[in-house]
Amino acid sequence: MRVQDINLSPAELQAILEHQRVMTLAQGGEVSLESAIEDFVNNRRDRWMQEKLHQDSVAQINEIEKHKYFRSIEERHDIGKRRAAEEWCEKYAHLWRAERESLERNGFLQARLTLGVAKGLHLQPAATVAALARKYDCEVYLHHEKIDFCNFILQGKKYVNVKTVVGLLAVTAVMGDQIEVITSGPQAKDALQEIAQYINKTFKVQDIEGVAGIEPDAPQAPASGPQGKLNQ
Secondary structure: OHHHHOEOOOHHHHHHHOOOOOOOOHHOOOOHHHHHHHHHHOOHHHEEEEEHHHHHHHHOOOOHHHHHHHHHHHOOOOOOOOHHHHHHHHHHHHHHHHHHOOOOOOEEEEEEEEEEOOOOOOOHHHHHHHHHOOOOOOEEEOOOOEEOOOEEEOOEEEEOOOOOOHHOOEEOOOOOOOEEEEEOOOHHHHHHHHHHHOOOOOOOHOOOOOOOOEEOOEOOOOOOOOOOOOOO
């Protein structure tokens, strides 16, 4: 199986991006995302998955303990670990897993946009978007339902690297199409804002809500802070 055909989760993609940075430092030269995915899958993925499962298990136990505490106060007696676990699993486990595996939880910003560039993503607009992305210290990827080539598949959707014109030319998007852009890294918010405003000029700064622990007016916020998304 080609690495581009592996269906990644946001947590896996974030781990791969970190693995790519480590490989780049170790080798003293830029390592492609495809090479990082291949090396991660072959040499790191199993151990990473074991560590993640352990961390998830510990986090779930903590959530169940909190549920037990508050429900026991509510009923004025100890409801017990078994009942607490059953209640939490039935009512909250699926929501907890969805949030934990979300783009936002794993450090990505996302914008869903309607393409407003008259020529679509042909050569000149694609070159402009790529140039905008290269200005920033972050990763930028784009999804469109009609993509022939992709750098990876995330949650069943194909994404291409926005920093390469060749990749963007594989996106046969025309004016009015819906596209998604995700970013990750130190300057993720600034990059997403400028690219989104180029793709659709109606995108405004005030549309940004707190995402992935990042607030509009602050470089960083606690992980437990409010979450939201970037909308057109």
